[in-house]
Amino acid sequence: MAAFALKINGQTHQVDVDPSTPLLWAIRDGAGLTGTKYGCGVAQCGACTVYVDGQTVRSCSLPVSAVGSSEVTTIEGLDSKEAKAVQKAWVALDVPQCGYCQSGQIMSATALLNLNPAPTDRDIDLAMNGNICRCATYVRIRAAIHGAAKTLEG
Amino acid sequence: MTVHDKTIHATALSRRSLLKAGAGLAIGAYIARGGKAFAQAPAPAAYNIAPNTFVIIKPDNTVTVLCKGIEFGQGQFTGMATLVAEELDADWSQMRADHAPSNPVLYKNLLFGVQGTGGSSAVANSYIQMRQVGAAARELLVAAAAETWQVPAAEITVESGVIKHASGKEGRFGEFADKAMQMPVPSDPKLKDPSTFKLIGSEGIVKRLDSADKTDGKALYTLDIHEPDMLTVVIARSPKFGGTVKSFDATAAKAIPGVVDVKQVPTGIAVYAKGFWPAKTGRDALKIVWDDSKAETRGSAQLLSEFRALSKTPGKVVKSEGDFDGSMAKGGRVVEVEYVFPYLAHAPMEPLNGYLKWEGDTAYARYGCQFPTPDHAVIAQTLGIPMEKVKLDVILAGGSFGRRAQQTTHVARELAEVAKAMGPGKPIKLVWTREDDMRGGYYRPYSIHRMRGVVRDGKIEAWSDTIVGQSIMKGSAFEAMTFKDGLDSTSYEGSNEIPYDVANFKCDMHQVDVGVPVLWWRSVGHTHTGYAVEAFVDELLEAAGKDPIEGRLELMGKKPRHAGVLKAVAELADWKKAKVETGRARGVAVVESFNTFVAQIVELSMTDDGPRVHKVWCAVDCGVAVNPDIIRAQMEGGIGFGLGHILYAEQTLDAGRPVAGNFDTYRSLRINEMPEIEVVIVKSTEKPSGVGEPGVPPLGPAVANAMAKLGVGRPRQLPIVPGASA
Ligand code: FES
Numbered sequence: 001m002a003a004f005a006l007k008i009n010g011q012t013h014q015v016d017v018d019p020s021t022p023l024l025w026a027i028r029d030g031a032g033l034t035g036t037k038y039g040c041g042v043a044q045c046g047a048c049t050v051y052v053d054g055q056t057v058r059s060c061s062l063p064v065s066a067v068g069s070s071e072v073t074t075i076e077g078l079d080s081k082e083a084k085a086v087q088k089a090w091v092a093l094d095v096p097q098c099g100y101c102q103s104g105q106i107m108s109a110t111a112l113l114n115l116n117p118a119p120t121d122r123d124i125d126l127a128m129n130g131n132i133c134r135c136a137t138y139v140r141i142r143a144a145i146h147g148a149a150k151t152l153e154g
Numbered sequence: 155m156t157v158h159d160k161t162i163h164a165t166a167l168s169r170r171s172l173l174k175a176g177a178g179l180a181i182g183a184y185i186a187r188g189g190k191a192f193a194q195a196p197a198p199a200a201y202n203i204a205p206n207t208f209v210i211i212k213p214d215n216t217v218t219v220l221c222k223g224i225e226f227g228q229g230q231f232t233g234m235a236t237l238v239a240e241e242l243d244a245d246w247s248q249m250r251a252d253h254a255p256s257n258p259v260l261y262k263n264l265l266f267g268v269q270g271t272g273g274s275s276a277v278a279n280s281y282i283q284m285r286q287v288g289a290a291a292r293e294l295l296v297a298a299a300a301e302t303w304q305v306p307a308a309e310i311t312v313e314s315g316v317i318k319h320a321s322g323k324e325g326r327f328g329e330f331a332d333k334a335m336q337m338p339v340p341s342d343p344k345l346k347d348p349s350t351f352k353l354i355g356s357e358g359i360v361k362r363l364d365s366a367d368k369t370d371g372k373a374l375y376t377l378d379i380h381e382p383d384m385l386t387v388v389i390a391r392s393p394k395f396g397g398t399v400k401s402f403d404a405t406a407a408k409a410i411p412g413v414v415d416v417k418q419v420p421t422g423i424a425v426y427a428k429g430f431w432p433a434k435t436g437r438d439a440l441k442i443v444w445d446d447s448k449a450e451t452r453g454s455a456q457l458l459s460e461f462r463a464l465s466k467t468p469g470k471v472v473k474s475e476g477d478f479d480g481s482m483a484k485g486g487r488v489v490e491v492e493y494v495f496p497y498l499a500h501a502p503m504e505p506l507n508g509y510l511k512w513e514g515d516t517a518y519a520r521y522g523c524q525f526p527t528p529d530h531a532v533i534a535q536t537l538g539i540p541m542e543k544v545k546l547d548v549i550l551a552g553g554s555f556g557r558r559a560q561q562t563t564h565v566a567r568e569l570a571e572v573a574k575a576m577g578p579g580k581p582i583k584l585v586w587t588r589e590d591d592m593r594g595g596y597y598r599p600y601s602i603h604r605m606r607g608v609v610r611d612g613k614i615e616a617w618s619d620t621i622v623g624q625s626i627m628k629g630s631a632f633e634a635m636t637f638k639d640g641l642d643s644t645s646y647e648g649s650n651e652i653p654y655d656v657a658n659f660k661c662d663m664h665q666v667d668v669g670v671p672v673l674w675w676r677s678v679g680h681t682h683t684g685y686a687v688e689a690f691v692d693e694l695l696e697a698a699g700k701d702p703i704e705g706r707l708e709l710m711g712k713k714p715r716h717a718g719v720l721k722a723v724a725e726l727a728d729w730k731k732a733k734v735e736t737g738r739a740r741g742v743a744v745v746e747s748f749n750t751f752v753a754q755i756v757e758l759s760m761t762d763d764g765p766r767v768h769k770v771w772c773a774v775d776c777g778v779a780v781n782p783d784i785i786r787a788q789m790e791g792g793i794g795f796g797l798g799h800i801l802y803a804e805q806t807l808d809a810g811r812p813v814a815g816n817f818d819t820y821r822s823l824r825i826n827e828m829p830e831i832e833v834v835i836v837k838s839t840e841k842p843s844g845v846g847e848p849g850v851p852p853l854g855p856a857v858a859n860a861m862a863k864l865g866v867g868r869p870r871q872l873p874i875v876p877g878a879s880a
């Protein structure tokens with residue numbers, strides 16, 4: 001066990017875990033933030049997607065000891081205008097079914113729009129194909145990303 | 155036929171109760187007495203743990219509908235709230251939904267007789283009941299307003315959540331909720347004529363009630379339950395089905411910081427820890443010697459050869475019409491094909507789990523429970539306390555596809571065993587890892603269909619389907635309900651009743667035992683029978699020189715709803731006239747499951763990575779369409795789910811050991827593989843039927859038929875792209 005001061009969503013959380021613990025479990029069991037999900041544990045599904053210093057990361061596959069003083073952002077801490085546009089588009093189209101993958105989808109979609117305000121279908125494929133949705137809400141995910149891009153355009 | 159289902163009619167309001175907290179109006183259950191099957195639910199003597207309500211109207215004007223089934227994506231919350239809101243004349247913005255707790259009397263599924271979700275039954279079994287609840291609440295509110303205003307109730311109208319009188323008086327539900335509680339409950343509330351529906355069948359007004367919480371991380375699932383002193387439990391189970399623990403050494407596991415204890419439980423060795431990670435690493439450190447003497451040790455290749463040999467011999471006849479053998483003997487164009495279907499894991503996005511706190515003489519369980527009544531009973535039994543001393547709350551689940559409805563209640567039992575082994579007073583959260591989920595069995599059964607038929611003079615004269623498969627229900631509480639003449643009807647449903655007129659017909663079956671636990675998987679038997687029937691009819695029509703749609707319609711004289719969706723999808727895709735791009739082809743299939751009819755047309759091309767499906771057109775007839783957008787969403791999801799599995803998914807056995815352990819070896823459909831989808835809902839006044847499963851079965855055969863059209867043949871063994879890794 002070791003103590004880590006994790007900066008998550010602008011707050012410092014003291015978590016006492018083994019250094020090998022994946023960031024995912026430090027966030028969920030340590031800091032008590034449960035919006036970030038576990039789906040595979042092996043960087044296959046994207047349910048655990050968070051930002052570390054603004055970069056999307058599969059938190060199930062990054063040991064907490066590698067995070068250091070980096071800024072971690074989870075679904076609970078999303079507040080950019082891109083994120084709001086994405087969330088609004090998601091609700092407008094009723095994208096979620098079971099909803100379990102959607103935190104990860106929204107983290108990835110928001111990251112895409114941060115980099116690329118007008119993504120093509122191909123851009124969406126590339127940015128989103130690391131996020132599995134077992135309910136297969138993909139048609140609406142795609143439509144919602146286009147929708148969010150439109151609203152951001154003004 | 156009208157939308158009023160004669161078998162589900164209300165006779166009396168059984169009870170209602172006031173919720174102390176929040177006051178307001180609470181309306182209880184209208185329990186159907188129509189069918190015998192529903193009338194015999196056991197009524198525990200002291201069943202007073204649940205607030206006995208379906209709808210709660212609070213002073214703040216919110217109307218909360220308690221759903222007796224679970225919301226795991228299929229839209230149950232929204233569907234139930236729509237039915238209540240329609241009859242209540244509520245405004246959609248005031249509607250909320252939540253799960254009802256486990257209560258086998260009050261919240262039973264009217265089609266099952268126990269509380270549970272499955273068989274795409276949510277709307278079908280609640281359509282009348284939930285409307286009665288809404289109508290009763292409306293009558294009570296009107297009566298309360300009439301008394302307050304001293305005007306005749308008949309002069310009062312309700313619209314969009316506002317109660318009005320011609321004198322200009324008006325008010326909202328919350329103002330009258332308390333008073334309404336004192337009014338006599340109407341025994342037979344009047345339901346609307348469907349032609350006056352405002353919300354049922356509407357477009358754009360009804361939005362899902364759970365979308366917002368599912369986009370900001372607030373939605374709470376079982377994995378998210380945290381409590382002080384709670385222990386997370388991960389179990390090491392036998393790598394082979396039927397294996398048991400011979401001996402184990404937990405020294406290294408216990409040395410891991412955060413690991414609190416290690417106990418042997420009936421399903422394996424349980425590691426109790428402060429959090430998931432120490433529990434999982436603790437499990438990795440266990441040294442276990444397994445006893446495989448009773449384990450299933452056959453591999454996939456061996457099963458295939460055994461199943462194949464059996465499929466060449468006659469099985470037990472399920473249905474026979476005309477003279478199949480005689481017709482075959484007359485010669486003509488004989489077609490014989492074999493279809494092989496793999497074991498499939500459900501792999502819901504949230505793996506299995508559960509929360510339980512046992513206090514000695516009481517217990518509290520909370521999880522995404524799909525079958526509350528049997529789970530509730532087994533928890534009580536395992537802990538040795540009466541059922542009414544166990545409270546079971548249902549919460550959201552991250553998908554199921556059948557996996558959370560266990561005919562054996564094995565997860566609920568394991569949850570209780572784990573709590574029991576630790577002793578009272580310790581809250582525990584049992585967590586299955588993804589690998590536990592994939593390798594834990596309860597798969598869609600492995601099966602083979604051997605199809606034989608003959609075409610003479612452009613006509614299908616004979617058809618037979620010999621099925622080799624494993625029973626899902628054998629040995630479970632559902633055996634009596636689903637077995638006919640010693641055979642599990644869910645293994646052949648769809649194969650014994652084909653929608654086509656064929657004079658000489660036979661369906662027979664070999665029901666075999668394999669030591670691999672199996673389970674219903676989104677659309678159950680239709681996952682394989684739909685493929686077998688629809689790929690085969692296409693193949694025979696091809697031999698007969700017929701168009702796949704025209705040819706099907708010619709044989710569907712007695713099946714107007716099948717024909718209806720087929721015509722609708724042909725029109726949607728412009729089947730006759732559309733110019734299909736070079737290198738692409740289209741295929742069609744139509745399957746009825748759970749009284750819902752779905753036809754799909756697929757357009758695809760071939761790539762190095764197998765078929766690429768570009769577009770799917772889908773027509774669905776599910777009776778009265780309660781929530782059109784949810785119906786479309788379920789068709790979209792069903793198509794994506796069906797496609798991912800037909801293309802890539804299989805669980806294979808290596809000397810009995812399931813091989814695929816995660817999404818790297820059990821490939822899931824991803825966004826870049828998702829086709830464009832267009833859905834048309836066929837207008838119908840038939841009673842509503844489900845949509846959670848019926849979108850799945852036609853997709854596979856439509857893909858196969860398009861592949862044949864493209865000249866690469868219909869796949870005989872699934873998945874189409876075997877050995878896939880992401
Ligand atoms: S849980 Fe991290 S990618 Fe699946």
Ligand code: FES
Nearest residue numbers: 098099133134135
């Ligand atoms: S919404 Fe269920 S897994 Fe994506």
